[in-house]
Amino acid sequence: MNQEQYVIGKATLAKEASRKMAITDTVIKNKALIAMADALIEKKDIILDANSKDMENGKNKGLSNALLDRLLLDEKRIHSMAEGLRQVAGADDPIGETIKMWKRPNNLQIGQIRVPLGVIGIIYEARPNVTVDAAALCIKSGNAVILRGGSEAINSNTTISKIISAAAENAGLPQGCINFIETTDRDAVNIMMKLNGYIDVLIPRGGAGLINTVVKNATVPVIETGVGNCHIFVDTSADFDNAVDIVINSKTQRPAVCNAMETLLVHKDVAQEFLPKLAKKLNSIGVEMHGCHSTQNIIKNVKPAVEEDWSTEYLDLILAIKVVGSIDEALEHIYKYGTKHSECILTNNYLNSQRFLKEVDAAAVYVNASTRFTDGGEFGFGAEIGISTQKLHARGPMGLKELTTTKYIIYGEGQIRS
Amino acid sequence: MNQEQYVIGKATLAKEASRKMAITDTVIKNKALIAMADALIEKKDIILDANSKDMENGKNKGLSNALLDRLLLDEKRIHSMAEGLRQVAGADDPIGETIKMWKRPNNLQIGQIRVPLGVIGIIYEARPNVTVDAAALCIKSGNAVILRGGSEAINSNTTISKIISAAAENAGLPQGCINFIETTDRDAVNIMMKLNGYIDVLIPRGGAGLINTVVKNATVPVIETGVGNCHIFVDTSADFDNAVDIVINSKTQRPAVCNAMETLLVHKDVAQEFLPKLAKKLNSIGVEMHGCHSTQNIIKNVKPAVEEDWSTEYLDLILAIKVVGSIDEALEHIYKYGTKHSECILTNNYLNSQRFLKEVDAAAVYVNASTRFTDGGEFGFGAEIGISTQKLHARGPMGLKELTTTKYIIYGEGQIRS
Numbered sequence: 001m002n003q004e005q006y007v008i009g010k011a012t013l014a015k016e017a018s019r020k021m022a023i024t025d026t027v028i029k030n031k032a033l034i035a036m037a038d039a040l041i042e043k044k045d046i047i048l049d050a051n052s053k054d055m056e057n058g059k060n061k062g063l064s065n066a067l068l069d070r071l072l073l074d075e076k077r078i079h080s081m082a083e084g085l086r087q088v089a090g091a092d093d094p095i096g097e098t099i100k101m102w103k104r105p106n107n108l109q110i111g112q113i114r115v116p117l118g119v120i121g122i123i124y125e126a127r128p129n130v131t132v133d134a135a136a137l138c139i140k141s142g143n144a145v146i147l148r149g150g151s152e153a154i155n156s157n158t159t160i161s162k163i164i165s166a167a168a169e170n171a172g173l174p175q176g177c178i179n180f181i182e183t184t185d186r187d188a189v190n191i192m193m194k195l196n197g198y199i200d201v202l203i204p205r206g207g208a209g210l211i212n213t214v215v216k217n218a219t220v221p222v223i224e225t226g227v228g229n230c231h232i233f234v235d236t237s238a239d240f241d242n243a244v245d246i247v248i249n250s251k252t253q254r255p256a257v258c259n260a261m262e263t264l265l266v267h268k269d270v271a272q273e274f275l276p277k278l279a280k281k282l283n284s285i286g287v288e289m290h291g292c293h294s295t296q297n298i299i300k301n302v303k304p305a306v307e308e309d310w311s312t313e314y315l316d317l318i319l320a321i322k323v324v325g326s327i328d329e330a331l332e333h334i335y336k337y338g339t340k341h342s343e344c345i346l347t348n349n350y351l352n353s354q355r356f357l358k359e360v361d362a363a364a365v366y367v368n369a370s371t372r373f374t375d376g377g378e379f380g381f382g383a384e385i386g387i388s389t390q391k392l393h394a395r396g397p398m399g400l401k402e403l404t405t406t407k408y409i410i411y412g413e414g415q416i417r418s
Numbered sequence: 419m420n421q422e423q424y425v426i427g428k429a430t431l432a433k434e435a436s437r438k439m440a441i442t443d444t445v446i447k448n449k450a451l452i453a454m455a456d457a458l459i460e461k462k463d464i465i466l467d468a469n470s471k472d473m474e475n476g477k478n479k480g481l482s483n484a485l486l487d488r489l490l491l492d493e494k495r496i497h498s499m500a501e502g503l504r505q506v507a508g509a510d511d512p513i514g515e516t517i518k519m520w521k522r523p524n525n526l527q528i529g530q531i532r533v534p535l536g537v538i539g540i541i542y543e544a545r546p547n548v549t550v551d552a553a554a555l556c557i558k559s560g561n562a563v564i565l566r567g568g569s570e571a572i573n574s575n576t577t578i579s580k581i582i583s584a585a586a587e588n589a590g591l592p593q594g595c596i597n598f599i600e601t602t603d604r605d606a607v608n609i610m611m612k613l614n615g616y617i618d619v620l621i622p623r624g625g626a627g628l629i630n631t632v633v634k635n636a637t638v639p640v641i642e643t644g645v646g647n648c649h650i651f652v653d654t655s656a657d658f659d660n661a662v663d664i665v666i667n668s669k670t671q672r673p674a675v676c677n678a679m680e681t682l683l684v685h686k687d688v689a690q691e692f693l694p695k696l697a698k699k700l701n702s703i704g705v706e707m708h709g710c711h712s713t714q715n716i717i718k719n720v721k722p723a724v725e726e727d728w729s730t731e732y733l734d735l736i737l738a739i740k741v742v743g744s745i746d747e748a749l750e751h752i753y754k755y756g757t758k759h760s761e762c763i764l765t766n767n768y769l770n771s772q773r774f775l776k777e778v779d780a781a782a783v784y785v786n787a788s789t790r791f792t793d794g795g796e797f798g799f800g801a802e803i804g805i806s807t808q809k810l811h812a813r814g815p816m817g818l819k820e821l822t823t824t825k826y827i828i829y830g831e832g833q834i835r836s
Contacts, residue, residue, distance in 0.1 A: 019753070019779075022777075022779065023777060102798065104796070104797075104798055108787055108791060108796075110797055110798075115779070117809050117810075118779070118809065196633070200809050200810075201809070201810055215614070215637060216637050219633060219634050221639075221640075221809075221810045222639075223810070242832040245832070245834050246832065246834055249834035249835060250834075253834070357827045358441060359440075359441060361437075361440065361533070361536070361825070363825060363826060364825070364826040364827075364828060365825060365827050365828065366827075366830060367827075367829055367830055368829075368830040368831060368832055368833075369526060369828055369829075369830025369831075369832070369833040369834075370830075370833060370834045370835050372834070372835040373526060373833070373835055374826075378522070378526075378835065379826070380520065380522055380528075391535050391536065391618050391619070391823040392535075392618075392619055392639045392641070392810060392811040392823070393810040393811040395823050395824055395825060395826075396824075396825070396826050405809035405810070405813050406813055406814075407779070407780060407781060407783060407814070408782040408783070408792075408797070408813075408814050409775045409783050409784075410782060410783070410784045410785070410787055410791065411785055411786075411787075412784060412785055412786040412787025412788075413786060413787075414657065414663070414664065414786055414787070415786075415788060415791070416663050416664055416666075416667035416668075416671070416787075416790070417667060417671055417788050417790040417796065
């Protein structure tokens with residue numbers, strides 16, 4: 001069997017399963033999610049075995065420590081995956097909600113109701129917990145799912161997906177509701193991207209390279225996730241102590257994620273006073289600074305920023321700093337270099353706060369809070385499948401509701417159109 | 419200047435304009451829409467002149483009468499375009515709506531607000547009124563628009579777009595808010611499809627060929643519109659007189675549109691009684707029937723249906739008819755051949771009506787009403803930009819709200835993530 005037949009075989013199973021998933025009761029879906037959690041705990045030794053093969057292969061291939069850490073599973077992480085499944089079981093079922101219903105002058109009663117998307121494809125990289133998280137969210141929202149994980153985690157993912165799909169099917173979900181592509185052949189991704197008629201939406205989760213490949217080549221609808229070149233603008237009226245805390249939190253609390261800040265913009269009237277306070281803290285944490293001319297004149301230990309710095313998502317303990325003449329210059333900089341993810345103003349000026357909220361075009365626009373809050377959990381959505389940085393369908397953190405679509409149902413009494 | 423420079427030039431103007439459009443007051447947008455309506459009436463002679471050139475070229479090229487009729491403008495049609503603009507001016511502005519706002523335990527106040535998509539590209543075919551309708555909806559929803567019409571209407575469209583964009587700009591809208599691609603070179607379409615970073619969404623309006631080309635080749639997000647292989651299932655308990663009316667209305671009231679019915683499914687237990695009643699009416703209107711074996715045995719004047727009939731969107735006075743053994747067989751037929759547009763059951767059986775509404779996966783699912791109601795105007799949305807047959811972002815008739823996206827705004831008090 002060649003790659004194409006293999007992937008289409010999985011997709012056919014998923015498509016058939018999606019019809020049944022759409023009309024599966026909430027009770028059964030929740031029972032399945034809990035059975036999946038139990039199965040992970042029960043079979044944790046098999047999972048740890050498979051994971052140790054991936055870890056060994058990874059070490060032999062010379063993967064970085066950061067990547068190896070993402071790949072690693074231990075008892076605690078398996079328990080945390082199971083806990084995630086139980087949380088999704090406890091969340092409200094989005095399917096069947098009547099969003100609105102109204103009557104037309106001719107007495108047609110029209111309702112818009114929430115239904116599953118159908119078959120969701122997820123293409124992701126190293127972390128094996130995505131296999132569980134993504135499957136849980138897709139199932140709870142009444143979809144079937146086709147998962148394609150990174151080659152580094154192939155043993156862990158194959159084992160995990162077998163365990164959870166068997167548990168799901170035993171608990172009453174249709175065969176083929178969870179499908180994992182058990183091959184590291186890159187052709188599988190190319191085939192998935194063109195499976196119109198089988199896959200209703202494809203969600204790439206990972207680095208900019210993966211996301212661009214999918215956006216450029218997919219013919220099935222895609223939800224773009226993740227790239228975040230996020231800014232904080234420190235206005236003249238900002239509370240400096242608080243501003244230092246927010247900048248440090250946004251940059252250093254978890255630098256490798258998309259909602260971490262990458263460039264700091266500081267109003268020229270307060271740069272002289274604010275930057276030294278901030279630099280002290282940045283230096284103590286070991287954050288490398290790349291600054292504009294003015295920044296270099298005010299604080300030491302700053303590498304000269306080059307044009308490329310303004311558009312780089314470092315995902316690391318590096319911060320670009322630019323002194324700007326006005327809020328207008330800050331807005332222009334964000335317009336030019338931002339990726340429409342998360343942007344923040346620190347200010348006590350009412351008009352400036354409102355202008356920033358109105359004029360910045362991004363998934364999340366903040367006044368006086370850390371950009372790190374752009375997250376499904378922090379927004380109160382429960383689990384999250386990713387953060388959409390596109391404008392169609394979903395924008396910002398995506399929870400269960402974003403994995404659904406709607407349909408109109410029309411109750412008639414024999415009406416015809418004149 | 420080559421095609422690429424030309425199209426990117428237009429797109430750059432549109433992108434700049436979209437920033438200003440997003441923060442333009444409703445009053446100015448409405449003033450502009452009314453000025454556009456006035457300008458169409460005032461300059462109707464210039465438009466009719468341009469249109470007569472298109473009509474002459476069309477006749478010389480041997481366009482069909484149906485196509486020539488779509489292309490034709492007269493005083494009445496120009497007045498109707500102007501009236502459409504006034505109606506959009508009177509509609510509620512979707513921009514700025516707070517969809518929801520909530521407080522998190524840490525006191526972050528998070529709001530989801532409605533904002534424009536940015537730059538919308540519309541690729542369409544013969545009818546010049548789309549130039550006006552699409553521009554109106556895009557502007558009212560705070561977007562800039564790039565229009566690409568069919569080559570047959572190039573003179574009409576160029577003239578109309580110049581008139582309305584001049585009127586819009588004079589009334590205070592930013593330069594470049596309405597852009598028309600004044601070339602019939604097909605490369606322009608290919609370039610538009612790949613303008614990531616300029617065009618936020620591309621909406622093809624027209625036949626299956628155009629839509630497939632855009633879906634397969636675009637790297638910018640697309641909203642797929644239009645193809646409708648719609649079914650009506652006549653159940654045993656249907657009211658036959660009413661069923662005849664609904665079938666006739668769905669098939670013949672305007673056969674060339676996507677919400678017209680293409681295949682009739684009739685339950686075997688009532689076929690003998692129902693089909694002759696219906697055939698009488700179909701024959702009197704001159705509808706050609708392609709039927710299955712059973713159909714041919716019951717009524718005369720029926721061509722044998724071949725496999726292809728079940729998947730054909732005739733868009734003409736032709737009807738495929740199949741006798742089915744049960745509601746299950748009807749559901750299977752619709753699943754196999756339907757395009758998820760509009761599907762209908764005629765029944766007086768409660769369980770069957772609920773099952774059909776639940777199990778059929780389509781943009782609009784009807785009980786006891788004509789499929790012709792799948793339309794923005796008939797649903798009460800005011801004007802319509804098209805009917806989405808995809809599941810992402812918008813499904814079914816798309817009005818002003820479907821031309822928007824959302825952003826999250828977050829009011830903080832210095833919160834950091836722990």
